[in-house]
Amino acid sequence: MLMQAIGTQTWNTSFVIQSFLEAGIHNNPDYASCLKKAHTFLKCVQIIDNPPNYERYYRHMNKGGFSSSYRDHNWISGDCTAEALRTLMLLEEKCPFLEERLAPQRLFDAVNVLLSMRNVDGGFSSFETMRGSALLEMMNPLELYAGCLVDHTVVECTSSVMKGLRHFQKRFPDYRADEIRDTLNKGLQFCRNTQRADGSWYGVWGLCFTYATWFGLEAFACMGYIYRDGLACREVMKACEFLVSKQMADGGWGEEIESFSLHKYIQHSESQIHHTAWALLGLMAVRFPDVRVLENGIRVVIDKQTSIGDWPQQDIAAGLFEAGTIHFDIYRNVFPTFALARFTRLYPSSPVAKQLLSIVSGHLE
Numbered sequence: 001m002l003m004q005a006i007g008t009q010t011w012n013t014s015f016v017i018q019s020f021l022e023a024g025i026h027n028n029p030d031y032a033s034c035l036k037k038a039h040t041f042l043k044c045v046q047i048i049d050n051p052p053n054y055e056r057y058y059r060h061m062n063k064g065g066f067s068s069s070y071r072d073h074n075w076i077s078g079d080c081t082a083e084a085l086r087t088l089m090l091l092e093e094k095c096p097f098l099e100e101r102l103a104p105q106r107l108f109d110a111v112n113v114l115l116s117m118r119n120v121d122g123g124f125s126s127f128e129t130m131r132g133s134a135l136l137e138m139m140n141p142l143e144l145y146a147g148c149l150v151d152h153t154v155v156e157c158t159s160s161v162m163k164g165l166r167h168f169q170k171r172f173p174d175y176r177a178d179e180i181r182d183t184l185n186k187g188l189q190f191c192r193n194t195q196r197a198d199g200s201w202y203g204v205w206g207l208c209f210t211y212a213t214w215f216g217l218e219a220f221a222c223m224g225y226i227y228r229d230g231l232a233c234r235e236v237m238k239a240c241e242f243l244v245s246k247q248m249a250d251g252g253w254g255e256e257i258e259s260f261s262l263h264k265y266i267q268h269s270e271s272q273i274h275h276t277a278w279a280l281l282g283l284m285a286v287r288f289p290d291v292r293v294l295e296n297g298i299r300v301v302i303d304k305q306t307s308i309g310d311w312p313q314q315d316i317a318a319g320l321f322e323a324g325t326i327h328f329d330i331y332r333n334v335f336p337t338f339a340l341a342r343f344t345r346l347y348p349s350s351p352v353a354k355q356l357l358s359i360v361s362g363h364l365e
Helices: 009-022 029-045 078-094 104-116 134-139 155-171 177-194 209-222 234-245 258-262 273-285 291-304 331-346 351-364
Strands: 318-320 324-326
Touching: 009 029, 009 078, 009 331, 029 078, 078 104, 078 155, 104 155, 104 177, 155 177, 155 209, 177 209, 209 234, 209 273, 234 273, 273 291, 273 331, 291 331, 291 351, 331 351
Parallel strands: none
Antiparallel strands: 318 324
């Protein structure tokens, strides 16, 4: 059965722009119009007030939040709010040509709603706080979707919120400083508590252990837990060991959809472009010291790119409640772009980075 949803325009735009800024296109005047339009879009889709009588109807506050799509959707998502918040701040920091900047109060509203969404375990769910016991799942009448009666805490949403709050904290160090500091520390502890013995995390919104481990590493990286002199904290090293252990013979990564339902990593028969990009982004976030591992993955990303600049559609990249799947057409392009941009920024002296930059220069000429 196939269902066409309203879309994920806010989520997609946030990651597209983050990948663009990672690539440094804000320094190219040809992209100024694109970045201006994206900035305007994200400003317009922020929800500016709560629904009428929202508490009476057991709705969570949503003033200042962002949905996954448009403002009219009116049902905020914690990770979409955090990624949009961070993207807006990045745009305004890196793009001096932006004309109408977001009022600080709008940023404060986004932070207010994020702080209100923290669960008792220190992590964050997708759409609201976890309002009931996991025992409620025993009443689930659906054969298709598991774990859908309670909005459970997940590492992906927790990581996104941590990155957004951490970026905000650096720009506005005095705004709700104690609460943000406490939220960041408890969010990181949630990531520690939910990491598996093999170093991975189980993912809910992307396939599956690869996706969640990328977000887990980003959470540690934003708090300063990265490799230094070849060493990192135990959690980071275990997560990197997990990802490296799953690298395939061609240098890429690939995971089967059955990982969701079986709750264990199922190796794909061939590397997948979005999985390869996620693994590379996670490893690079914590500055994994073995550049050869990264170079092998980047070569896969380069080799799979088509002559017109995009990447082929491979298997479904995202899941939903263990059994359903979600098709994000944009994932096959945005995350490889993000990985290539991060690699060339971090390792400009690598022969692979030089090869990539020569390819780009040739296209520009």
